[in-house]
Amino acid sequence: MDNYSHQYFGKNLEDLVFRDISDFFVAEKEESDKIEFKAFHPQYGNFNRNLEGVIRGICAFLNSNGGILIWGAPLGQTVSDRTIFQGALSLVDQLIEKDTLISKISDSITPLPVNVKVQTIENGGNYLYIFEVQKSNYSPHQLKNIYYARLDGQTKPAPHYLIDALFKKVSYPNIEGFINLDRFGNADNGNVFLDISIIIINFSELQNEQDISYRLICGQAVFAGSLNPQTARHYSLQGHQYTNRNHIDILHFGAPEMNSQKLIFNLENLADENNYEMDLVLFFGGKKSPLKFSEYKLNFGNGPISAENPVGLITNVEENVLTSEKQKAFGTTRENLLDSILKR
Known part of the structure; x- marks a missing residue:
């Protein structure tokens, strides 16, 4: 994934603070195909109208090459046929929780957008x-039956040739995978258990997916099914990996496929060997959809654990990442991949 925040501010999105943005606009700035500025101002209507303009910009980035949108930027000024942004920020006077904001974006744009992140920064009771x-x-x-794109540094309705090209490009179903933590408790022989659910969902309204398979790896616990001779064939790596060998034949839009599994481990050993930490990595893909992974880090040493809702164990989540994007982030190239495989 492109780190646009680092390109413009020298920091990851989650590390940005108010000073980073205010300093950015000390010098005059112009919009481009990769960055858009939205002021919060009555001239753009009420709060919901302002927000709609933001969502329109996000829709345009999705259809183009991605980028950064700042809501709460200075008002634009026309200087010599250029629109520049400089000086005092026009902050938003309402707080929207991150989950609510992402939900509003997801509900407004079709098909469902992915890989949209937001950082909220508070300053004096107002927000960026x-x-x-x-x-x-x-x-x-x-958005509202209109396709948008970033053209000449602006968000505009996309021309027919661009929409036609986007429809003709190679596409694939948007399959997403998640792990739920369902229940925690005591098992036999001084061990404990963690019940989990594997959830696979097709978010593509017009594309079904076929022959979906997945595997889940946990290096710090064994799957209870691996200890049963009747189900052991579904497990490998000495019980640390579960593989869905009964492939999902077809997955329709919005109908989740669910599978429950039980992890068994010793809490004292986990503390001694891994400082109470556990990793769950889910790999999944289908006939047309590329391989993705969702990764979860858990910590069992942060106080009492809810038996019926142990979601508080999760300390870090990275969901629905293309493995190809992860390889790019690690600097994996065709050449060094072949070197590692072929040994020549």
């Missing part, structure tokens, strides 16, 4: 919202 949007693999997206 910085959005980092990745180019979508599932474009074209639309």
Whole structure:
């Protein structure tokens, strides 16, 4: 994934503070195909109208090459046929919780957008919202039946030739995978258990997916099913990996496929060997959809654990990442991948 925040501010999105944005606008700035500025101001209507303009900009980034949108930027000024942004920020006077904001974006744009992140920054009871949007693999997206794109540094309705090209590009279903933590408790022989659910969902309204398979790895616990001779064939790596060998034949839009598993481990050993930490990594893909992974880090040493809802164990989440993007982040190239495989 492109780190647009680092390109413009020298920091990851989650590390940005108010000073980073205010200092950014000390010198005059112009919009481009990769960055858009939205002021919060009555001239753009009420709060919901302001927010709609933000979502329109996000839709355009999804259909283009991604980028950064700052809501709460200075008002634009026209100087010599240029629109510049400089000086005092026009902050938003309402707080929207991150989950609510992402939900509003997801409900407004079709097909469902992914890889939209937001950082909320408070200053004196007002707020800045910085959005980092990745180019979508599932474009074209639309808002209120209109397709938007970033053209000449502006958000505009996309011309027919662009929409036609986006429809003709190679596309694939948007399959997403998640892990739920369902229950925690005591098992036999001084061990404990953690019940989990594996959830696979197709978010592509017009594309079904076929032959979906997945595997889940946990290095610090064994799957209870691996201890049963009747189900042991589904497990490998000495019980640390579960593989869905009964492939999902077809997955329709919005109908989740769920599978429950039980992890068994010794809490004292986990404390001694891993400082109470556990990793869960889910790999999944289908006939047309590329391989993705969702990774979870748990910590069992942060106080009492809810038996019926142990979600508080999760300390870090990275969901629905293309393995190809992860390889790019690690600097994996065709050449060094072949070197590692072929040994020549």
